[in-house]
Each structure stands twice: as structure tokens, then as C-alpha cells.
Amino acid sequence: MSARTIMFGMLVLAAPLAPLAARTQQATDAARVSEHGKDLLAQYGCGACHVIPGVDRAVGRVGPSLATIGHGVYIAGSLPNTPDLLAAWIRTPQTIQPRSGMPNLGVSEPDARAMVAYFYALTGE
Amino acid sequence: MPSVRQFVLTVLVLGAVAAAGAAAVVWGGLYDVAATTQHPALVFRTVATALDTSIERHAAGITTPDLSNADLVRQGLPLYRSNCAACHGEPGIAAQPIARGMTPVPPPIVSPARDRPPNELFWIVKHGIKMTGMPAWDLKLTDDQIWSLVAFVSRLPDISPAAYKAALKAPDPAQAFLEYVNDPSRQVAIIEAASASLDASAPSAAPKTASGPDTPGENQASAAAKAVWVAALPPLHTEPPEIAPCEDSMVGCEPNTLPADFGDADRGKLALHVYGCMSCHQIAGVVGRKVRVGPPLGDMSRRGLIAGILPNTPSNLVAWIRAPQSAKPSTAMPDTGVEDKTARDMVAYLYARAR
Numbered sequence: 151m152s153a154r155t156i157m158f159g160m161l162v163l164a165a166p167l168a169p170l171a172a173r174t175q176q177a178t179d180a181a182r183v184s185e186h187g188k189d190l191l192a193q194y195g196c197g198a199c200h201v202i203p204g205v206d207r208a209v210g211r212v213g214p215s216l217a218t219i220g221h222g223v224y225i226a227g228s229l230p231n232t233p234d235l236l237a238a239w240i241r242t243p244q245t246i247q248p249r250s251g252m253p254n255l256g257v258s259e260p261d262a263r264a265m266v267a268y269f270y271a272l273t274g275e
Numbered sequence: 276m277p278s279v280r281q282f283v284l285t286v287l288v289l290g291a292v293a294a295a296g297a298a299a300v301v302w303g304g305l306y307d308v309a310a311t312t313q314h315p316a317l318v319f320r321t322v323a324t325a326l327d328t329s330i331e332r333h334a335a336g337i338t339t340p341d342l343s344n345a346d347l348v349r350q351g352l353p354l355y356r357s358n359c360a361a362c363h364g365e366p367g368i369a370a371q372p373i374a375r376g377m378t379p380v381p382p383p384i385v386s387p388a389r390d391r392p393p394n395e396l397f398w399i400v401k402h403g404i405k406m407t408g409m410p411a412w413d414l415k416l417t418d419d420q421i422w423s424l425v426a427f428v429s430r431l432p433d434i435s436p437a438a439y440k441a442a443l444k445a446p447d448p449a450q451a452f453l454e455y456v457n458d459p460s461r462q463v464a465i466i467e468a469a470s471a472s473l474d475a476s477a478p479s480a481a482p483k484t485a486s487g488p489d490t491p492g493e494n495q496a497s498a499a500a501k502a503v504w505v506a507a508l509p510p511l512h513t514e515p516p517e518i519a520p521c522e523d524s525m526v527g528c529e530p531n532t533l534p535a536d537f538g539d540a541d542r543g544k545l546a547l548h549v550y551g552c553m554s555c556h557q558i559a560g561v562v563g564r565k566v567r568v569g570p571p572l573g574d575m576s577r578r579g580l581i582a583g584i585l586p587n588t589p590s591n592l593v594a595w596i597r598a599p600q601s602a603k604p605s606t607a608m609p610d611t612g613v614e615d616k617t618a619r620d621m622v623a624y625l626y627a628r629a630r
Contacts, residue, residue, distance in 0.1 A: 251580045
């Protein structure tokens with residue numbers, strides 16, 4: 151049996167694993183985005199006002215704990231909890247609700263999306 | 276070595292003791308059925324689990340039709356409002372008082388709408404649930420009508436309370452409802468508008484807000500509380516608050532202290548149960564489901580802001596509990612007509628339990 155035959159055989163055997171590899175890749179990407187979101191939450195100092203599991207020094211109690219925000223029905227008691235609206239809220243809370251104690255911190259759209267990914271990945275409880 | 280006889284005897288004796296205990300509870304009237312006392316947490320969890328598994332099992336054979344049809348949602352809205360809203364409320368609108376003392380408390384509709392699949396919602400509406408306030412709608416509504424209810428209810432978590440109330444005031448509420456749920460960016464605009472209208476009217480033009488267009492479902496009792504509350508609104512934030520790390524800031528770090536004799540915590544605990552607060556909030560010591568409609572209330576004495584907008588002081592919290600819709604028109608928390616003393620008692624309990 152030549153080396154080429156062996157290689158071919160291995161490829162044929164591995165073919166069914168291709169979709170699995172793609173899924174794993176997707177999962178890894180999602181994990182990376184969510185991990186990036188966690189770093190951003192630390193960088194923007196969100197923990198000064200919120201408890202956020204997994205984020206260093208995120209023990210603030212000005213606003214609510216964000217441990218279970220991914221499971222909540224509403225954001226800020228006012229908006230349906232969808233990724234789009236949560237990202238919008240993170241970016242411009244005081245534009246949406248001028249009386250909100252949560253400031254507009256100039257978070258970019260991709261940064262807000264990464265934070266949302268982290269929140270939705272939190273299992274809560 | 277224990278014989279088979281000994282084993283059988285032990286089983287028989289234990290069985291007799293258990294039967295005697297059960298008989299004492301049943302014929303001795305030992306279990307407190309008053310709706311003013313909570314179920315022990317273990318009993319509540321056991322019954323709730325049995326209820327969930329039963330619904331899941333019995334609804335398993337039901338095939339959900341395509342619910343994305345806009346006509347179904349259109350038919351569902353008026354059906355919901357006339358048959359269901361009295362007990363399950365609507366986004367930002369409380370259930371009628373009759374529902375608030377029920378045990379079990381009817382869940383705010385967005386909760387099952389989010390947590391249960393459509394086939395289970397259909398089964399619950401059609402068959403009702405024994406020993407709860409949920410009636411069977413079989414024979415009273417057709418299956419098609421029930422599916423239209425399910426189609427509508429399933430979309431309810433997708434609309435903000437402010438947009439929902441705006442839709443109800445539109446010439447064609449169902450059409451407006453659909454437009455909002457299909458375009459969430461419009462919901463943001465509605466909240467901005469609601470905040471702006473409040474900011475324009477508070478605090479000097481307070482009476483205007485208090486007597487403004489009626490919110491459907493709003494009750495008389497809260498109107499008086501509202502006028503008082505709106506007049507007492509604190510100055511608006513004109514600048515973003517200073518954000519300092521918790522170690523350096525007292526806000527939200529140290530527990531707030533309650534003035535002596537502010538309220539009766541035990542009565543407050545009863546009030547939180549009787550008003551059904553645990554149907555939306557998880558509250559330490561108040562038995563209920565793991566709901567996520569509003570935030571858990573476990574850390575209230577340490578919380579810096581109420582509803583994200585008001586400094587957390589005992590008097591602000593009382594005012595918020597009494598008339599949340601006046602303080603923040605976009606909030607999902609409805610006015611429930613809580614009296615001043617009762618609200619103070621609730622605050623006393625929430626602050627005492629906060630850890």
C-alpha cells in the first residue's frame with residue numbers, strides 16, 4: 151500500500167467529520183467573541199455599577215446584577231430582550247432613556263455585540 | 276441475620292406511620308390552605324414541577340400549525356384582551372385586583388409566552404389547570420381561536436410596554452402591534468418619546484401628566500398616588516452620574532439604612548405575596564417561580580438606583596412601588612394601587628432581607 155493510498159483512505163474516513171469540524175470552528179469563534187466581550191466589559195469599567203460574573207472587580211451595585219440578563223424578558227425594564235436592542239441599549243442608554251443613570255460610554259457597535267455575546271453565554275444562577 | 280419477616284414487618288410499620296401522618300394532614304386539617312400563607316418552598320417546588328411535567332407530557336402530541344400568519348395575531352389580540360388580560364395583565368398593565376391575591380398567582384403573560392412552547396400554551400388554554408384559577412376554554416373557544424391566542428401571546432415578549440400601549444391607542448391596534456414587533460427600532464423611538472413627554476412635564480406641569488390620556492387598564496386608585504408622586508419627582512439627571520469604582524464610592528456599596536419605624540417588615544412580606552410581586556420578581560423569602568420579568572429584589576438595600584433612574588432611598592422606593600408608570604412611562608412594572616402604608620411595609624421587608 152502506497153503512502154498516497156493511505157492518505158486517500160484517511161481522507162475518506164475523515165470526510166464525515168467535516169461538518170463537525172465546521173461546527174467546532176463556529177463554536178470556537180463564538181467563544182472567542184464572547185471572551186472578547188468579557189475583556190471589553192472590564193475595560194469599559196461596567197463593573198463599577200454592575201455585578202458581572204467572570205469579570206474582575208465587577209461588584210458594583212448602582213445598577214442591577216447582570217448575571218441573568220440573558221434570561222430576562224426586558225432590558226432596563228422597558229425593552230424586549232433581543233440582541234439588537236441590548237446592543238442598542240449598551241451603546242446609547244441615555245439617548246433611549248434620558249433619565250437613565252447609565253451613561254453613553256461611546257461603545258462601538260462591534261464592541262457592544264461582543265458584550266451581548268458574553269451576556270447571552272452566561273448561564274446565570 | 277434479618278429475616279424476610281423482619282423486613283416485611285419494617286415496611287408495614289413505616290407504611291402505617293406514613294399513612295397515619297397523611298391521614299392527620301387530610302382529616303386533621305393540618306395543612307393551612309389560607310392564601311395569605313405561602314406554601315412551604317418544598318411543597319411549592321414539588322407541585323410546580325409536577326405541573327410542568329404534566330403539561331409537557333400531555334401537550335407532547337399536539338402539532339403546532341404555522342403561527343407566523345399575521346391574521347392569527349390580529350385575531351388573537353382582541354381575544355386576549357377580553358378573555359385573558361383580567362388575570363394575566365398586559366405589558367406594563369397590571370392584572371385586575373381579583374387576580375393579584377390568587378394562589379397560585381396567574382403568571383404575567385410574557386413569562387409563559389417566553390418559557391413555554393406554543394403546543395404547551397395551546398394545551399393550557401384549551402384544558403385549563405386543575406386547582407388553579409386557569410379555566411378550560413375548550414367548548415368556549417374553537418381550536419382556531421385558541422391558536423390565534425397562542426400566536427398573539429407568543430409575540431408579546433417582542434414588544435416593549437410603551438409600544439404596546441401606543442398600539443392600543445392606534446386606530447387599528449392589531450396592525451400597530453404587528454408593525455412594532457416586526458420593526459424593533461420603532462420601539463426605541465417610542466421609549467424616547469415617552470421619556471421626553473415626562474421630562475417636558477415634570478416637575479412643574481405635573482398635574483398635566485397625572486390627568487393625561489388614560490392608559491387602558493389604569494385604575495382610579497393609582498391616579499391619586501400618581502399626582503402626589505409626579506409632583507415629588509426629583510430633579511432630572513442633566514449630566515451623566517459620576518462613575519467611580521465601588522471601593523471609592525459609597526453609592527451602592529454600603530447598605531442603605533432604614534429609619535426606625537419606617538414600616539412593618541412582616542406585613543410587608545405578606546403584602547409582597549398578596550400583591551403577587553413574586554409573579555415578576557424573585558424575592559428572598561417569598562415563595563415563587565424562578566421568574567425573570569423584573570430583576571430579582573435580593574439586594575435592594577445596597578442597590579444604588581431604582582429602575583435605573585432614581586436614587587435608592589426608602590421614600591423613593593415607596594414612591595416607585597406606588598406609581599412606577601408615572602416615574603418611568605416606559606417601564607413594564609404596572610401601577611397596582613398599593614397604599615402608602617403597605618408600600619412602606621414592603622420596603623421595610625425588602626431592605627431587611629437585602630444581603
